[in-house]
Amino acid sequence: MATTGKIIKCKAAVCWGPNKPLTIEDIEVAPPKDHEVRIKIVATGICRSDEHVLSGNLSNIRFPIILGHEGAGIVESVGSSVTGIKPGDKVIPLFVPQCGKCRCCLNPDSNVCAEAAIGQNDGTILANSTRFTCKGISVNNFACTSTFTEYTVVDDFSVAKIHDDAPLDKVCLIGCGFTTGYGSAINAAKVKPGSICAVFGLGGVGLSVIIGCKVAGASRIIGIDTNPNKFARAKEFGATECINPKDYDRPFHEVLAEMTGGGVDYAFEVIGNIEVMESAVSSTYYGCGTTIIVGVAPTSSKMSFEPLQLLSGRTIKGATFGGFKSKDHVPKLVCDYMNKKFNLDMLITHKLPFEKINEGFQLLCSGKSVRTILTL
Numbered sequence: 001m002a003t004t005g006k007i008i009k010c011k012a013a014v015c016w017g018p019n020k021p022l023t024i025e026d027i028e029v030a031p032p033k034d035h036e037v038r039i040k041i042v043a044t045g046i047c048r049s050d051e052h053v054l055s056g057n058l059s060n061i062r063f064p065i066i067l068g069h070e071g072a073g074i075v076e077s078v079g080s081s082v083t084g085i086k087p088g089d090k091v092i093p094l095f096v097p098q099c100g101k102c103r104c105c106l107n108p109d110s111n112v113c114a115e116a117a118i119g120q121n122d123g124t125i126l127a128n129s130t131r132f133t134c135k136g137i138s139v140n141n142f143a144c145t146s147t148f149t150e151y152t153v154v155d156d157f158s159v160a161k162i163h164d165d166a167p168l169d170k171v172c173l174i175g176c177g178f179t180t181g182y183g184s185a186i187n188a189a190k191v192k193p194g195s196i197c198a199v200f201g202l203g204g205v206g207l208s209v210i211i212g213c214k215v216a217g218a219s220r221i222i223g224i225d226t227n228p229n230k231f232a233r234a235k236e237f238g239a240t241e242c243i244n245p246k247d248y249d250r251p252f253h254e255v256l257a258e259m260t261g262g263g264v265d266y267a268f269e270v271i272g273n274i275e276v277m278e279s280a281v282s283s284t285y286y287g288c289g290t291t292i293i294v295g296v297a298p299t300s301s302k303m304s305f306e307p308l309q310l311l312s313g314r315t316i317k318g319a320t321f322g323g324f325k326s327k328d329h330v331p332k333l334v335c336d337y338m339n340k341k342f343n344l345d346m347l348i349t350h351k352l353p354f355e356k357i358n359e360g361f362q363l364l365c366s367g368k369s370v371r372t373i374l375t376l
């Protein structure tokens with residue numbers, strides 16, 4: 001391509017610090033180095049985890065930064081030593097990389113990657129540097145991906161090649177929301193047929209948990225949200241009933257215990273709220289209930305529970321990206337979507353041009369949207 005090996009000037013939404021609107025800036029994107037891939041982003045979703053950074057909930061972030069971790073695009077150029085990916089390929093950047101070599105990658109029971117620690121904690125990856133510059137200032141990378149930009153550069157272990165015919169404005173949700181929720185039910189919880197599930201939080205990730213619970217054959221899926229406007233869509237996805245904790249003036253786990261003969265088999269926290277996490281644990285059946293923490297809680301916050309709650313057989317666990325090994329599974333999930341094994345189109349409530357990104361965040365914060373897709 002004409003741009004290969006050159007700096008690309010393009011637009012990006014730069015986050016200069018917490019509690020400030022994103023600003024669309026002219027940035028420069030350096031060419032990919034060894035083992036790196038430069039991607040033209042075509043579509044990206046807005047996930048609550050991006051908003052957690054904007055609102056200052058995640059304090060280990062270095063600014064300025066380009067957020068976004070749920071995108072899809074087309075490879076513009078590749079650095080030396082990159083194999084299996086070439087210019088023109090459709091790809092999904094992976095916020096959980098899969099290097100294939102680290103202790104996590106080599107363990108079939110883990111899906112995180114030791115390489116991600118570099119990117120997530122200090123705002124860089126790419127050999128501890130960044131390829132973004134704005135007004136002469138170097139701008140950090142977010143979650144190994146940074147999709148709120150026309151062009152991004154990622155490591156080759158942080159990108160999956162997908163089917164040539166994949167609709168990028170839909171399958172971008174396989175880059176986070178859909179996969180995170182769906183996998184939390186089928187991989188992390190391993191929901192059993194006939195079981196009772198409770199899903200706390202009915203946003204894009206929570207609705208995807210419902211898809212997974214339904215596929216796994218749960219007999220009851222109880223959707224829980226403080227915003228009753230979320231209930232109709234949750235029922236379309238497969239929730240058998242929906243309830244609002246605000247409608248009760250007693251501990252919510254007591255309400256769920258009464259409804260379910262003592263507690264649910266699986267409780268999913270898909271909000272990022274410590275009190276809800278504690279309530280979710282208490283809502284599970286004492287003898288065998290499992291709680292899956294999916295929501296991202298503020299940095300350094302702590303949840304508490306009585307150890308006795310675990311001695312009777314409860315389990316508490318968490319999952320990132322739904323427990324899927326990213327490079328292996330993202331291409332397959334894209335094909336499954338194209339073969340209509342599941343439908344994620346209903347997660348998309350809004351579409352906006354990239355320049356209206358702040359409007360997209362307002363729709364999320366006001367509870368009006370599930371997923372807004374930005375097109376670039």
Ligand code: CND
Pocket residue numbers: 046047048049050052176177180200201202203204205206224225226227230245270271272273276293294295296297319320321322364367370
């Ligand atoms: P979104 O904000 O769309 O959904 C959250 C839902 O929770 C909304 O419908 C709210 O109305 C509801 N809610 C808020 N407070 C309460 C409450 N106290 N009780 C009941 N309901 C409430 O968020 P999302 O679906 O995009 O993301 C959900 C969480 O998942 C969020 O914390 C995000 O950061 C996290 C996440 C995790 C991962 C992972 O890999 N584990 C990846 N991406 C996002």
Ligand code: ZN
Pocket residue numbers: 047048049050069070176177180
């Ligand atoms: Zn996400």
Ligand code: ZN
Pocket residue numbers: 097098099100101102103104105112113114115
């Ligand atoms: Zn690894």
